[in-house]
Amino acid sequence: MKYNIQVIGSATIDTRASVAVVFDSQRYLFNCGEGTQRFLNDRSRTCSAVSGAKTRNLFFTRNAWMCIGGLPGMILTLADAGGKGMVLRGPPGFTHSLAAMRQFLYRPQLPVQVKEYSLESVDPDYHDENLTVKPVFLSPSPSKSNDTLINSNGKRIQLGTDKRALQLRTEETILGQMFTNSPGPPVTPLYTGKKQKETASTEKSSSTIEPGKSGHPLADAGRRSATANDTERLRTNRLDPCERSDTVIAYLCKGPKVLGKFDIAAAVALGIPRGPMYGALTKGNAVTLADGRVIQPEQCASPPKPGAMFIIIDVPSVDYIPSIQSNLSLQAASHKSNPIQCIVHLLGDGVLDHQGYKDWMNSFGDKCQHIVSSVDHNPQELVLHSTARIQHDLNYAENAVFPLPYFTNEAKVPLSKVPNLPKLTAPSRPLLSYQFEPKPLLDSTAVEPFAMKKSDSVSEETVAKFKKEADAVRASHVFGDPFKPLDNKDMICVPLGTGAAIPGKYRNVSSTYLRFSTGGIFLDAGEGTLAQFYRHYGLETDAELCQLRCIFVSHLHADHHLGAINILQRAYQLRRDTLDTDPICVVGPTRYLTWLSEYSDVEEFGFNKLVLVDSKDLMKDNNWNRIQKLKEVTKTTQFQTLLVKHCAAAYAVVITHESGIKVAFSGDCRPSNQFVEVGKDSTLVIHEATMDEDKKAEAIEKNHCTTNEAIDIAKRMSAKNLLLTHFSQRYPKLPRLDMKSHSASSDTLSIGVAFDSMRVRVSEFHQLQTLYGPLNTLWGRVVQEEEMDVLEGVSVSGGGGGVVDDVIE
Template sequence: WQNVGGLSGMILTLKDTGVPKCVFSGPPQFDKYLAAIKSFSGSLQGIELAVRPYTEPEYTDDTMTVYQVPIFATIKIKDSGRRSPGIDGLPVSAGSHPNRSPKIDGDNLEDLPKENLKAKPERSRKISSSKDSSLVIAYVCKVHPKKGNFLVLKAKELGLPVGTSAIGPIVAALKGGKSVTYEGKEIRPEDVCTPSDPGPTFLVLECPSEEFVDPMCENEKLSRYQTRGSESPPALVVHIVPEAVLESNTYKAWMERFGPTTEHLILNENNQTVHNLRSHKIQSQLHLIHPEIFPTLKTFHTEEPLATLTVPIVRGECLLKYQLRPTFEWQRDAVVVADTDEFIKEATEIPGFLERVEECKSALADPTGQVDKYPEVVFLGTGSAIPMKIRNVSSIILNIDTTRSVLLDCGEGTFGQLCRHYGSEVDEVLCKIVAIFISHLHADHHTGLLNVLLQRERALKFLGKAFSPVLLVTPIQIMSWLQQYHDNCQEILRHINVIPARALLDGAEVTKLRTQDLIRSLLNKLELVKF
C-alpha cells in the first residue's frame, strides 16, 4: 500500500484535468489494482489506463530510456503449504485457509457479485501467486545523449558562412561528429562545437526488506554500473530502503562499489520535512486565537536510530531536486521551512489583530473554569472533495476517553493528519481506535482506510500490544474493493470485522448471529445502549 496508496486519488485528478492516457509500469498484479479501484471510482471514462508489464525491456520518450529490472527476494518456505504471512510476519487470523481469503460475515452480502466475495477454490493458487510480494522492480534511467553546442563566433573566425543558408548542412554534420571541408579548409567538430554529453544515468531501487538484499546486490544488470562494470557509473542512485537494510554490511559494501562520483539519495520513514507550508502558517496564526482548538502542527519522526554509512548520502526532503544537466548538483531552493516566528510576526503586524485576539479570548473564556477534555472531536478534514491547503477530505476522530477513539470517515491523508496533529504520540492514538465508520463510497471518504489499518497494526506491534481487528461500519458495497485488493495485492481483511451500515438503521432486521454479535461488541466498546 505504501507504493500505490496515493494512486487512486492521482488517477481521479488526472481524469479531471483532461489527461487522455496514462501508462503504468509495475509488478504483475498492477492491472488487478487498477481494476479494483474502479469498484468505487466508476468507469473512469475519459482517461485510458494501460499497464506495461515488467517483462517489457524498455520504455523510451523524448527525455530518456527506462529499463525495468525485476528483483526476486530470497524467501524460505517453512512449510509445504503456500501461506501468505500477514504484515510484518503477523499471522493470518484464525480460521482462514492458507490459500483462500478470510470469510466475510455480514448481512446483505448477497447485494454483491459472488465472485467479489470469495475466491473459488480452483483459483486459489493463482490468487496466491498474483499477490506474491517477493518481487520488486528496479529502474535504470538513461537520459538521451545531447549533441554539443555550435559556437557561432568560433565558426565566424574560421570563415564558415554563418548567417547564410549554406551553414545548415555544415552545422548538422559537425554536431553529428563529422568533419567538413569548406573552401579547402578542414573543420573538425571540436573546432566549433562544445563536447557532446553522452547522457547521465540514474537508478531508482527499492529494497523493502533483508530478503531482497542479496538478490539486489548480486543482480548482474545493476552491477554493470558499479566499479569495473561495463557501463559508466550513475550520477545518482535513489535508495528506497528501511534503516535495517542500510545497516546490512552486504548492502553497505554494495553501495561503496558505485564509486566516489555517484550520489546516493535515501528515502524512508526517517525523512523529516515540511511539505504543507501554507497549512503550517494558517495553523500557527489560528493558534494565537485559540491554542486548544488549534494546536501547533507537529512533525512525526520515528525513534529508529539512523544507519551509519561509509558513503556520503543525502536524505530526502520534500521538493528537493537533483539537477542532471548542465551540471550535477543538489538544489534546495524549493525546500520549505516552517518558520513559526515569522508566521506569528506576519499576523501581529496586521492592524488591530492582537486587540481582536484578546476580545475573542475573553468571549470564549469559560466562566466555570476548566472544561472536560473528553469527549473530544478532532477534525482531520472538513468535507472537501479534494485535499487543498485550507481544507481536507473527510475524516474526524472522536476521542471518547483516554483509552477509546472512533474514526468517522477516513479520506486519503488521514494517517498523515494524525501524524501532524499528534506527532510522536500517533502510535498510542492508533492503538486506541476501536471502530471506523464510513459514511459512503466516494473516494474522499475512504481511500485513507487501508493505510490507517496497516499503520494501526504496526503501532500495536511496536508498542507490544495484542493485535485485534477493528470494527468497520460501512456500506457493504465497499467489500468489493477490499476483497479485490485483498485477493490480488495485499492481505487486509483480517484487520476488520465488518458491520453493514444498514444493520444499524432503525427497524433493520439483522438475521445473522455473527453480525448481531459484532453490533453488541460495538455497543459495548462505545458504552452505548442503541444506535
C-alpha cells in the same frame, strides 16, 4: 538540455517516498503514495515537478499502498483538470490492484494504459526522446511468494502462470471499461432506462439514481454493447485472487545524450555559412544547404556525451540485499564507461545499517550522489506548510481546542551518525533536486525551512484586532485539559479532514474521529487520515490506534475512504506486535467491502481479522451475530444506518454509546426527514455543509447541503450540538455563517465549525461558537479564491472524485 530528479515525498507520515524526473517537455513520476496530491497543492507556487499536462508516465516500485495510495486521487484530479492521459507501469499484481478500484475509480474520458511487469515475460525498456527506463526485478532471500497467493482468509494457494495470464485478461477487460485506451476493449453505455420515482418513504433514496447520468459501464447490465452476462460478471463478481508478490522493481534510468561542442572548423569545412544555421546546429537541429545537402548536428560537433545514468531503488528490508548484490545491472562495474551519477534510495528498517548495503553504495565511487529516504534518517518535519500556519492562528484563539501539530526537525538517526557512508550522501527532503545537465548539482534552494508563524494573507492590523477579540473571548470560557482521561459520560470529537472532493491546502478530505472512554470510531477516512491522526496525537499515535474499534465508510466516493487501508495496516501491525486480539469492525457499502477483500489479495492489512458489516444490514434492528459483535466491540446500543440522497449506497449513521451519548453523522447528502427522525435528541450531530446558502442550486444539483440546511436538520432533531463539516474547497479557511442569528433562533442548539485537527469534548462543545467571531475577524475578508488557481478546472463542489453514481447495492 536541462533536466533533474526532484524529491516529491520523503519518508514522513504526510507523504510517502516518491520522486519525479523533470524535463521541460515531460515529467516522470516514480511512486505516488498518500499525500502526494495534497503536497503538490500546498507547494503549487514553488513546485512544478508534477503537472497535469506533462505528467504522462508513472512508474511504481512496489504493489503496496505506501507506493500507490495516492494514485486513485491523482488520476481523478488529473482527469477532471483535463489531463491528456497517462501510462502506469508496476510490478506483478499491479493490474489487480487497479481493477479492484473499479468500485470507485472511473474516468472513461481519460486515456490510461496499464503495464504490469512480469517475471515470466521479457519486457522492453521504456524509451522516448528524454529517458530510457529499465526495470530491474528484486526479490527477498528467501522469497516468500514462490508462485503462490494468499487469499483473504489468510490461506496460501498455489498459482500457475497460465492461471495468472487468464486473470490478467479479465483485469485488463475491466480496465478497458474504467478508462480509455486501456488494454481491454472499451464498452459504450447504451442506457434506455427511465429515472425511478422517488418516494417519501425512502426519503429520496440514493438508490434511485438516473441510469446513464455518470455513464458508468459497470452499472447497468444488459443495456450496452457488451453481453449482459459478461457485464454482470464484471460488475458483481469478486476478482479471482492473485499472487501476493514480494517482487520489487528498481529502475535503471538513462537521460538523453548531450551533443558535443560545436566545431566551427568542421562547419567551415562543410561549407556551412555563418549565421542562423550555426544556431540551429548548436540546438541539435539539422540544416539544409543551398546545394541540397542535409547537415546533421553531429557532423560539426565533438563526440556526444552519453546520457546521465541514475538508479531509483526501493529496498523494503535487508532480505533484498543479496538480490541487489547479485544483479549485474545494478553493479558499478557494469557501468564503467558511463558511471552512475545519482542513486535515490527508498529504504526500509535496518537497510542503511547493513554493511553489505553500504559496501554496494560505496562501490559507485566518490562522485556518485546518494539521496536517502528512510523513516529513521529523515525527520518528521512539517511538509504541509499552509495547513500548519492555519493551525498556528487557530491555536492562538484557543490552544485547548486547536493544538499545534506534532513535528520534529531532527532525524531519529542523522546520516552523520551512520558510519561508512559514501561522501556524497544526503537525506531526502521534499523538493530537494539533483541536476544532471548542464552540470551535476545537488540543489536545495526549493527546500523550504518551515517556521511556525501566522498565515501570510492577513494584515498586521487584522491580526491585532483578532488577538484582542480572542483574548476577550478566551476569558469568558474555560476549556479543560484536552488530554485528560475521559470519563464514561463524555466523548472527544477530533475532525481530521473537513474539506470536500480533493485534499486542499487548508482542509484535508473527510474524516472524523470519535473517542469514547471505551475506544475510538472513525467516521470516514479520506486520503491522508493517518497522517492527520499522527500530527494530532504525536508520540501517542500508536497507543491511540490500539484503541480503535471501528471504521465507518459512508459511501464509495474516493475522498471518504482512501485513507482506510493505511489505518488498518498500521493497526494490524500494532496488534500483531502486542498480541492484541481485539478486532476492528469495518462498516460500509457492499462494494466497499468487496474492494477491501480484493485488495487484501496483494497486501496484508489484517483483512481476515476484521469484522465486516454491510451498511444495508444495519438499516433495521437485525439481531445477527455480526451486528451483535459490532455493538459489543464498539460498546454501543444503537448503530443504525439509513440511505440518504447523494449517490448510490450513500449512508448516514446514528450511533448511541452505552454511556447514553448519541451521535448522528450525515455523510454526504441532501436534507433527510428520516435522518431527523432517527437522530432525534442527538448529543452531537456531525453534518455536511458543503455549500454556502448562495450556492443552494448547486447543492441541490450535486446532492449536498448548505450550511443553513444542515442547521435546520439539527434544530428539527432537537439536537444539543451541531458540528458543521465537509466544506467545499472554495471556502478554504472559514465558511460564511451568520452565527449570531442562528444562536438567537435557538436557545438549545450549540453550533461549531469544524477545522482539521481540532479537538473538543462534548461536555465543552457549547463554548465553541464563541470562537467564530474572532476567526471571522481574522479570515472573513480574506479573498477566498486563493486556492482556486490550484483547483481550476476541477470539480470542487464535493462531488467526491471517482463517482460511481449508478451502482446499486
